[in-house]
Amino acid sequence: MAFIGEIFELHHLVFLAAGLLTGIIVGALPGLTPTMGVALTIPFTFTLGPTEGLILLGGIYCGSVFGGSIPAILFNVPGAPASVATTFDGYPMAQKGQGRKALELTTISSVIGGLFGMILLVFFAPIFADISLQFGPAQTFWVAVFGITAIAAISDGTVTKNLIGGCIGIGLAFVGIHTVTGVSRFTFGIDSFVGGFHIVAVLIGLFAFPQAFRLIENLSLPDKRAISPLQMKGSTIRQSFKDVLLRPKSVLIGSGLGSFIGMIPGAGGNIASILAYNEVKRFSKNKSRFGKGEKKGIIASESANNAMVGGSLIPLLTLGIPGSPTAAIFLGGLLIHGIWPGRNLFVEHADVAYTFLFSMVAAQVLLLFLGLALIKYMTSLSLIPAFLMAPVILSFSIIGSYTTQNSVFDVYTAVVIGCMMFFLHKFQFSAAPIALGFILGSIAEEGLLTGIQVGNAEGGAWHYFFSGPWNLALVLLITGTIVAAFYQGISNYRKKKRSDGKAGTVRQLPHRITWISAAVICLLMVGLLNNLQFELRLMPQITLIILSFLALLESLQKNKTMVIGATILPKKILPLMLLILFILFSVQIIGFYLQVLLLMLLIPGFAIKKGWQTFSYKQLLAITVFFTGVLYLIFSLIFQVPLPALG
Structure with missing residues (x-):
């Protein structure tokens, strides 16, 4: 004590x-x-x-x-x-x-x-x-x-x-x-x-x-x-x-x-x-x-x-x-x-x-x-x-x-x-x-x-x-x-x-065909894995068998x-989402902080341009610079965390 x-x-x-x-x-x-x-x-x-x-x-x-x-x-x-x-x-x-x-x-x-x-x-x-x-x-x-x-x-x-x-x-x-x-x-x-x-x-x-x-x-x-x-x-x-x-x-x-x-x-x-x-x-x-x-x-x-x-x-x-x-x-x-x-x-x-x-x-x-x-x-x-x-x-x-x-x-x-x-x-x-x-x-x-x-x-x-x-x-x-x-x-x-x-019900036949096909594919993969040694294939084969059984059960459900x-993705934002994905996959080329700047400008800017949000571009620019600066201060200057740099 x-x-x-x-x-x-x-x-x-x-x-x-x-x-x-x-x-x-x-x-x-x-x-x-x-x-x-x-x-x-x-x-x-x-x-x-x-x-x-x-x-x-x-x-x-x-x-x-x-x-x-x-x-x-x-x-x-x-x-x-x-x-x-x-x-x-x-x-x-x-x-x-x-x-x-x-x-x-x-x-x-x-x-x-x-x-x-x-x-x-x-x-x-x-x-x-x-x-x-x-x-x-x-x-x-x-x-x-x-x-x-x-x-x-x-x-x-x-x-x-x-x-x-x-x-x-x-x-x-x-x-x-x-x-x-x-x-x-x-x-x-x-x-x-x-x-x-x-x-x-x-x-x-x-x-x-x-x-x-x-x-x-x-x-x-x-x-x-x-x-x-x-x-x-x-x-x-x-x-x-x-x-x-x-x-x-x-x-x-x-x-x-x-x-x-x-x-x-x-x-x-x-x-x-x-x-x-x-x-x-x-x-x-x-x-x-x-x-x-x-x-x-x-x-x-x-x-x-x-x-x-x-x-x-x-x-x-x-x-x-x-x-x-x-x-x-x-x-x-x-x-x-x-x-x-x-x-x-x-x-x-x-x-x-x-x-x-x-x-x-x-x-x-x-x-x-x-x-x-x-x-x-x-x-x-x-x-x-x-x-x-x-x-x-x-x-x-x-x-x-x-x-x-x-x-x-x-x-x-x-x-x-x-x-x-x-x-x-x-x-x-x-x-x-x-x-x-x-x-x-x-x-x-x-x-x-x-x-x-x-x-x-x-x-x-x-x-x-x-x-x-x-x-x-x-x-x-x-x-x-x-x-x-x-x-x-x-x-x-x-x-x-x-x-x-x-x-x-809605579109039952395509629904069932999709799940039955998935079950068949899983069972085929079980056979293909037999070429691997026992320790490498046991758990994957068990998982695939269970997955095929679950797929068959799901095919019986009404959809x-x-x-x-x-309706999977609204056409209005499809160009924006594609641009975002391009920026995300380009991190090794453009570097992290430039990526942050682009994302901070692109997403709100797109919403402002479409009239979905009432926000001035000057405010957006100020917030973008401030946020990027704070990230740079914390992660690069204080903690010196490695981040993707310009390639």
């Missing part, structure tokens, strides 16, 4: 506050993940003492996980992978004018979840570390499958389309070097494909680019143009506290699952928030409210991804095994200062370890005050007009996708996936299942193949995967999730069929919402 007093030393509080503020900013910028924030800060800790350095890194970790919820709620663009589930109900609340309320709920539930995880870290780390050791490849595989099957229950659209989206995401994860064998696959002779698709570029492509494209599309639609920007209704912090505390089940499920999943090496907040959201929805009496601005969804997802922070540090500090990608970077911060994690950490470096642990508890309390104080300024971002917000989102998306690996290929990845998702959305596909499939696909494949190897060595792979309490519990959960999702889907289909009894080709 003597170490508690050290937290309140002025220099420790300064480093903690600086870390939290930096983390919130990092998390709020689409594409700048907690992992990236901690990684970029490690060099700045070289000259600091180990305690100050770890407090700074810990503050950034906590702040960035929370900060990812800000764009998720206001713009439907998750600032971090762990914030994907927050978009499900956060953005609908913002669209109803309840963005301030959503941010208050996020702040309060994040702090409660964070405190829960940190208290477990401080008092029960050795016990929970021993539990995490019971999770081997089989359990990791089932957890990943559970996360993928939960897609069907939590996302918008039909069950089959959600699962098809999950399979598409898993397919994207197959490209590149195989994690088990080290052999590259599905590269098609393209060198850039060898490294695979980076998670940040994929998430930006799935969420940020389509949102920017939709904002641009809405400029040409009078009914959509009129509702921008979002107007925020008033909210009281006292009422928001009551809203969270009166939903203890959501808080407990989110905090408990977040801490538990955080302890499993490699899982992280991506799975934690999704599973928490799924379980809260499963036990809710009003499942139809989810996805439409349900407070329980925000509370569960945010308490889970913040509780994950403490959970991920448990195996790191006690066993030297990182529980998340950010925790892995954190491990580097420990080693730089000559601190080796393990049980001796709390003996040989007790002063550093315990001061850091108690500072993480203090960080949650400080985050409460900082988060609530910043809400007023956060909500003002929603007042930015859509014709200005679109180029801003595109600019930050370029930064986020490029700086992760300093690769223009990641920019191209984000743009291409963004275009595909923009059109898939018109056919009632959701981005969340694809994102989760991509995140969990590689985890599931690695767990499956490693588990088969371990199982064969122990006498049988089937027995290895289907024996033991953890395996059986997870299999039952997966089965229950699939059955419940299909039962809900059939029930909704029957209700819709009764309500549409006299309406007839009243078939998008006619002429």
Whole structure:
């Protein structure tokens, strides 16, 4: 307890506050993940003492996980992978004018979840570390499958389309070097494909680019143009506290699952928030409210991804095994200062370890005050007009996708996936299942193949995967999730069929032919993959078989919402969209800052010229120069972040 007093030393509080503020900013910028924030800060800790350095890194970790919820709620663009589930109900609340309320709920539930995880870290780390050791490849595989099957229950659209989206995401994860064998696959002779698709570029492509494209599309639609920007209704912090505390089940499920999943090496907040959201929805009496601005969804997802922070540090500090990608970077911060994690950490470096642990508890309390104080300024971002917000989102998306690996290929990845998702959305596909499939696909494949190897060595792979309490519990959960999702889907289909009894259907034959053809193609590809070695083809073949089955199921559904080709993209903005794509793909030639200038001038200028917006060209020029200058100051002069330069 003597170490508690050290937290309140002025220099420790300064480093903690600086870390939290930096983390919130990092998390709020689409594409700048907690992992990236901690990684970029490690060099700045070289000259600091180990305690100050770890407090700074810990503050950034906590702040960035929370900060990812800000764009998720206001713009439907998750600032971090762990914030994907927050978009499900956060953005609908913002669209109803309840963005301030959503941010208050996020702040309060994040702090409660964070405190829960940190208290477990401080008092029960050795016990929970021993539990995490019971999770081997089989359990990791089932957890990943559970996360993928939960897609069907939590996302918008039909069950089959959600699962098809999950399979598409898993397919994207197959490209590149195989994690088990080290052999590259599905590269098609393209060198850039060898490294695979980076998670940040994929998430930006799935969420940020389509949102920017939709904002641009809405400029040409009078009914959509009129509702921008979002107007925020008033909210009281006292009422928001009551809203969270009166939903203890959501808080407990989110905090408990977040801490538990955080302890499993490699899982992280991506799975934690999704599973928490799924379980809260499963036990809710009003499942139809989810996805439409349900407070329980925000509370569960945010308490889970913040509780994950403490959970991920448990195996790191006690066993030297990182529980998340950010925790892995954190491990580097420990080693730089000559601190080796393990049980001796709390003996040989007790002063550093315990001061850091108690500072993480203090960080949650400080985050409460900082988060609530910043809400007023956060909500003002929603007042930015859509014709200005679109180029801003595109600019930050370029930064986020490029700086992760300093690769223009990641920019191209984000743009291409963004275009595909923009059109898939018109056919009632959701981005969340694809994102989760991509995140969990590689985890599931690695767990499956490693588990088969371990199982064969122990006498049988089937027995290895289907024996033991953890395996059986997870299999039952997966089965229950699939059955419940299909039962809900059939029930909704029957209700819709009764309500549409006299309406007839639209273009059923082309709809069915398309899906049946897709199923046949998938089965043909299963046969073509037989030339690959067993480890390389097993998971892809399983995915293709499931995908063909889902395509056949989708072909049986009545299609009243078939998008006619002429309505996919309004002709009014087709020239603008083509110009934007040309500029985005020219980033290596024209450089980043010239690209920003062109986007900032082109999109609003097009809207002004068409008479869709009343805005002077002088104002536009001033805003463009100011915004580009701020980006140059922050990213090139202060942080010296590498960006695409003139080719």
